[in-house]
Amino acid sequence: MIYPIYIYGSSVLRKVAENITPDYPELGKFVKDMFETMYASDGVGLAAPQVGKSIRLFVIDATMYADEYPELADFKKAFINAEIYERDGEEVSMGEGCLSVPGLHEPVVRPSRIRIRYVDEQFTPHDEQYEGYAARVIQHEYDHLDGKLYVDHLAPLRKTLLRTKLAAMAKGKYKAAYKTKLVK
Numbered sequence: 001m002i003y004p005i006y007i008y009g010s011s012v013l014r015k016v017a018e019n020i021t022p023d024y025p026e027l028g029k030f031v032k033d034m035f036e037t038m039y040a041s042d043g044v045g046l047a048a049p050q051v052g053k054s055i056r057l058f059v060i061d062a063t064m065y066a067d068e069y070p071e072l073a074d075f076k077k078a079f080i081n082a083e084i085y086e087r088d089g090e091e092v093s094m095g096e097g098c099l100s101v102p103g104l105h106e107p108v109v110r111p112s113r114i115r116i117r118y119v120d121e122q123f124t125p126h127d128e129q130y131e132g133y134a135a136r137v138i139q140h141e142y143d144h145l146d147g148k149l150y151v152d153h154l155a156p157l158r159k160t161l162l163r164t165k166l167a168a169m170a171k172g173k174y175k176a177a178y179k180t181k182l183v184k
Contacts, residue, residue: 003037003051004181005099008149009170011184012049013100017056017145019081022123024055031078031121034059041178043099045137047144050100052181056081058141062134069133082118084142089113089131096140096150102176104165108153110139 006012020027030053038046038059047058059078066073089112097105113131116138120126130138140150151162168174172182 001033001036002040002179003033004179005037005041005046005050005176006052007169007172007174007176007180007182008101008151008166009184010052010100010182012052012054013144013149014147015049015054016147017047017049017054020055020057028121031057031059034078035061035076038099041099045141046099047141049144049147052183056145058082058144060137060141062137065133071132072134075134078121079116079118079138079141080120080123082116082138082142082145084114084116084139086115087111087113087139089135092136094136096136098140098150099176099178100144101149101151101166101169102174102180104151104162106151106154106158106162108140108150110136110153112136114138116142 034046037051044062045058045060048055057080061076062072063076091109092112093107093109095105096108112135114135115129117127151166
């Protein structure tokens with residue numbers, strides 16, 4: 001099932017998501033649907049709040065970038081109840097976009113290395129370190145679980161310059177090539 005993507009201005013995008021338990025209804029199907037929705041929207045990652053569910057779950061498939069970043073050759077995962085507990089390394093600026101903020105791409109500064117704890121779909125615990133592009137994508141999706149969007153990381157002047165576009169988006173004035181939804 002392909003879910004609509006909730007757009008900037010939707011209240012679910014600003015809520016802190018809740019952890020889930022292994023008995024979450026149809027978890028396997030939901031993870032599969034998340035990947036399907038992400039692919040249909042041409043995304044690299046997708047967090048549950050972006051499809052209207054305020055739970056701590058996101059999926060990533062960055063394998064399409066393996067030519068440029070060989071470490072991403074098999075980087076397709078679901079992260080459940082994730083906790084980034086360490087961020088370090090060089091602060092790197094890179095352009096980011098978001099399915100929930102269609103049509104905008106802005107430079108965001110993020111640490112180059114993270115450590116994260118999470119469970120997979122079988123609730124097997126993992127404690128892993130990522131760096132480079134993988135760390136960036138994880139941090140972007142993880143922000144959604146805490147009610148944050150990449151535009152929250154922009155410099156004050158840049159936020160001011162985008163205020164009109166974001167306000168219009170929150171009123172339903174945007175274009176996207178995938179199914180969307182705006183719910184206050």
